[in-house]
Amino acid sequence: MTQTMAARNISQFWEWGRKIICVGRNYADHAKELKNAIPTEPVLFLKPPSAYVREGSPILVPRYTSNLHHEVELGVVIGKGGTSIAQSAAMEHVAGYALCLDMTARDIQDECKSKGLPWTLAKAFNTSCPISDFIPKERISDPGNVTLWLKVNDQLRQNGCTADMIFSIPYLISYISDFITLEEGDLILTGTPKGVSAVQEHDELQAGIQDVLTMSFRVDRENH
Numbered sequence: 001m002t003q004t005m006a007a008r009n010i011s012q013f014w015e016w017g018r019k020i021i022c023v024g025r026n027y028a029d030h031a032k033e034l035k036n037a038i039p040t041e042p043v044l045f046l047k048p049p050s051a052y053v054r055e056g057s058p059i060l061v062p063r064y065t066s067n068l069h070h071e072v073e074l075g076v077v078i079g080k081g082g083t084s085i086a087q088s089a090a091m092e093h094v095a096g097y098a099l100c101l102d103m104t105a106r107d108i109q110d111e112c113k114s115k116g117l118p119w120t121l122a123k124a125f126n127t128s129c130p131i132s133d134f135i136p137k138e139r140i141s142d143p144g145n146v147t148l149w150l151k152v153n154d155q156l157r158q159n160g161c162t163a164d165m166i167f168s169i170p171y172l173i174s175y176i177s178d179f180i181t182l183e184e185g186d187l188i189l190t191g192t193p194k195g196v197s198a199v200q201e202h203d204e205l206q207a208g209i210q211d212v213l214t215m216s217f218r219v220d221r222e223n224h
């Protein structure tokens with residue numbers, strides 16, 4: 001096998017430099033806890049591939065925030081690209097899943113919201129997208145009904161079920177692909193259930209997806 005072929009193994013999709021498309025407010029309980037309206041259409045934003053961080057490396061708190069939140073989310077890894085994908089064909093475009101955290105500088109996001117500015121520095125900074133190993137599609141028979149949980153220093157903070165998503169995975173794939181062409185190796189973060197809260201330097205985060213997989217990350221302060 002050549003180097004190029006090895007580099008394109010989907011189980012290392014985070015190395016491909018593809019898009020991370022995030023869905024916000026996709027759980028009513030989380031929209032309510034942040035006093036946001038329940039959306040009638042998916043709320044979308046992006047993270048760059050430089051946001052990825054893998055187990056063994058720390059989540060770094062940016063210097064400009066004093067309220068960094070965890071958001072545990074199911075990530076959907078695209079295996080076959082497409083534009084204007086029909087909902088009925090959407091799952092054929094999925095290669096697998098990943099457990100993800102959408103790390104959010106909540107104070108910066110609040111400021112951006114009040115000024116009507118984009119969320120980039122609140123959501124897209126380095127290490128804002130911790131991810132698990134790749135989970136092949138066959139390992140999750142019903143991605144629309146799996147539990148996701150997150151603990152901070154052994155205390156349970158989030159415990160939700162993807163059955164509570166407002167917009168389903170096939171709907172999201174179809175909706176997004178109408179506006180943004182999906183490519184092999186892209187990742188869709190499907191939104192967080194309630195229970196988001198602040199993390200500090202030295203905290204230990206542990207998250208899991210049903211009986212499929214767990215992952216752990218340490219939080220550190222950015223020191224430059």
Ligand SMILES: O=C([O-])CC(=O)C(=O)O
Pocket residue numbers: 022023024025026027030034071102104109190191192
């Ligand atoms: O920052 C937010 O609340 C929007 C979001 O990412 C989510 O709901 O997962």
Ligand SMILES: [Mg+2]
Pocket residue numbers: 022023024071073102191192
């Ligand atoms: Mg989120």
